[in-house]
Each structure stands twice: as structure tokens, then as C-alpha cells.
Amino acid sequence: MTGALAAVAVLALVTACGSSTAGSKGGAPPHVASPPASSTTGAVVDPAGELVAHGLLMQDSPASPVELCLGGVAESYPPQCGGPRIVGDVDWEPLRPQRASGVTWTEGEVWVVGRYAPGGDSGSVTLTRPIALTPPEGVTVPSPEPLAFPQLCDDPYAGGGRRGAGSPEQLALVSERMAALDGYVGSWVSDGSSLFNVLVTGDAVAARDELRSVWPGGLCVEQRDLATEADVRAAQEALSAEVPGLLGSAGDSVQGRLDVHVMVLDAATRERILDTVRPWLRERDVRMTSAFAPLPG
Known part of the structure; x- marks a missing residue:
């Protein structure tokens, strides 16, 4: 495998898990897949x-x-x-x-x-019951949510790009430029190799022009009203020190949100999470799940 292909393969592996492609500044938190089958999503326990x-x-x-x-x-x-x-x-x-x-x-x-x-x-x-290998009656085991990494534009080679282009040096440079974009939300590759899709909260045209100046491969940039990667990371760091019973948290680059998984999502824990992240995130930017769920009656 050539150096260029190796770099792309590593990048594809990272982004296939939903992480940011801008790994040169530490990478994004890992993607959280579907909550465990016994968890609740956002509902108070x-x-x-x-x-x-x-x-x-x-x-x-x-x-x-x-x-x-x-x-x-x-x-x-x-x-x-x-x-x-x-x-x-x-x-x-x-x-x-x-x-x-x-x-x-x-x-x-x-x-x-x-x-x-x-x-x-x-x-x-x-x-209150013997431990079992199968779920109790009434507990539904959902299928995992499919991970979708869509192509955001019809022509990813507009502005001078071409299919398959991009050296390892250009790959490193575009990753660095992405992370530094004003209002950077996240990014992924949708072709398994070099077609970057980038979300920003600001001017998508200006962001695309900046990235196109260093990246000759596939490129789509879209503006959305989502939480930025910087705000998600800041909220995540604050949670680790403030919320008891925290089992894990991770940024979702595609959805522009923070996924938070706790032992029991009771009313007090839910409010504490929202109070902690409020300087950076709106309630809609946070998905909360609970490891313990109510037993169906």
C-alpha cells in the first residue's frame, strides 16, 4: 500500500465510525452507536x-x-x-x-x-428476578441505528477538483484547515476514500473556497444550525467533572450533537446535564440515554 493510500485508509477507518476527519488537532470523540436495548432515549426514569x-x-x-x-x-x-x-x-x-x-x-x-x-x-x-440471558417479557431489543454518511452536494468536484486527487500532504493540510474553520461542526468521507463532506454554521461558500484551495479531491460543504465541534468538546469535558453516574459521552459529527449515557437518567440527572452543558449547547443538541430503564408493566 502506498503512503497516500495508507493515509486515506486510516482516514476512512476513522470517519467510518463517525469521527471528525480533522484529526490533526486531536480528533473528535468517538461516535456513539445506538443506545443499549434496555436504555431510554431522553425519557426520565x-x-x-x-x-x-x-x-x-x-x-x-x-x-x-x-x-x-x-x-x-x-x-x-x-x-x-x-x-x-x-x-x-x-x-x-x-x-x-x-x-x-x-x-x-x-x-x-x-x-x-x-x-x-x-x-x-x-x-x-x-x-427482584433471577439474572437471565434473555430480556424480560415486554422489553424490545431494537436494531442498531444504521450509520449514514451522506454526500452533501451534487457536484463534489466543482471549483477545480477531480476524482481520486489528493496527496498525503494535502490530506493533512485539509484536515488542519477543516478544524480551524469558523463554526466547524464536523466532517466525514462518503466514498470511503477522499470525498469530504463538511458541516459549518457559517458561510458554506467561503468555507468551501478555503478548503478547495488546499484540497483537489471531492468536497461538499453545507451550512446547518448545529452545535460546533468546539462547543461539543467543551460540554463533554464539563460533564466528566460534574455529572455522577456518567458512563460515557461522545460527539456525533454527522448530527452535530453530544450523546450522553448515564447509569440512571432520573429528573435530577437530566437537569444537571442540561445545566452543565448550557454555556455551549441547546437542549436539542444533546441526546441522553439511561443504562437502567423502567421494567414494562
Whole structure:
């Protein structure tokens, strides 16, 4: 693979996950795919009710508490993760566990129903039903949202561009210029290699002219009233210090929003998230999801 193709391949891999193509300034937060099946999107959860969640089950040693992992999992062997402590009897055998170096865990996700209590690092969940490999009756497992990276214009080679053009040096330069655009929202490639699509809040024509001066390949620029990448990043950094029960957050370059995933999205947590991001984002710029969802009645 030539240097130019290698650079493009790396770029395509990054942007295929929804990240910004302007990686020269640190890259964008990774794209968040569809929320977990037991989560709610934006709906407030009553923390006092019977709740359902699913994730990896983990016990670090026979003497350690069993935990439901709802955040990231380190891909070591055995894996490493953490989450709410399970209160109640855990029958491991129906869950087909794996065991190594004193650690017991489930290879796939399990479904937990119970009552969540905050406290400590991740809180606890007191079981009201046995842990199972299948969702409870009434819980719908949605299909993941397809990731779409559309071409934003009819003629991406207008203004002197040509198909397949662009050197590694030009690739680096256009990435740098994108990140520095006034009102830069995000960007992606729609042909898997070199057709850049760029969203800005300001003058799209001026932005296209600036990028065209350094990039001879495919290029589409569109103006939209969305949150800028800089504002999404600032809000994301503020959340990490201010919101308890935060499981993760990520900027979505295509939608121009911040996705926020928390343990339990109760009314207080929802308001705290919105208060924290208000200096940078509007309510419509934030999608909130909850790992624990109400158990269907």
C-alpha cells in the first residue's frame, strides 16, 4: 500500500465510525452507536421503580462482589470492567460463565432486573428476578441505528477538483484547515476514500473556497444550525467533572450533537446535564440515554 493510500485508509477507518476527519488537532470523540436495548432515549426514569439493564457480569475473585458492567470493558484476558454491585443470589451456571485467574465473567451480556441504589463508585442493584440471558417479557431489543454518511452536494468536484486527487500532504493540510474553520461542526468521507463532506454554521461558500484551495479531491460543504465541534468538546469535558453516574459521552459529527449515557437518567440527572452543558449547547443538541430503564408493566 502506498503512503497516500495508507493515509486515506486510516482516514476512512476513522470517519467510518463517525469521527471528525480533522484529526490533526486531536480528533473528535468517538461516535456513539445506538443506545443499549434496555436504555431510554431522553425519557426520565423513576429511580425508585423496578428497573432493567443489561451488560457483562463480572466477579474479580470468589470473595469480591458480582458487578454488572455498563461502561467500557478492557479487552484483556480475563477482561476488566466494573459497575453496580449485585445484591442477591447469582446463579452463574445458567449464564454460561467463563473463568480464568480467579475471575468469573459472562462471555455475552445478561439481563438484570431489580432496584437500583446510588452510592460508592457505581451503586448497587438489588435483584427482584433471577439474572437471565434473555430480556424480560415486554422489553424490545431494537436494531442498531444504521450509520449514514451522506454526500452533501451534487457536484463534489466543482471549483477545480477531480476524482481520486489528493496527496498525503494535502490530506493533512485539509484536515488542519477543516478544524480551524469558523463554526466547524464536523466532517466525514462518503466514498470511503477522499470525498469530504463538511458541516459549518457559517458561510458554506467561503468555507468551501478555503478548503478547495488546499484540497483537489471531492468536497461538499453545507451550512446547518448545529452545535460546533468546539462547543461539543467543551460540554463533554464539563460533564466528566460534574455529572455522577456518567458512563460515557461522545460527539456525533454527522448530527452535530453530544450523546450522553448515564447509569440512571432520573429528573435530577437530566437537569444537571442540561445545566452543565448550557454555556455551549441547546437542549436539542444533546441526546441522553439511561443504562437502567423502567421494567414494562
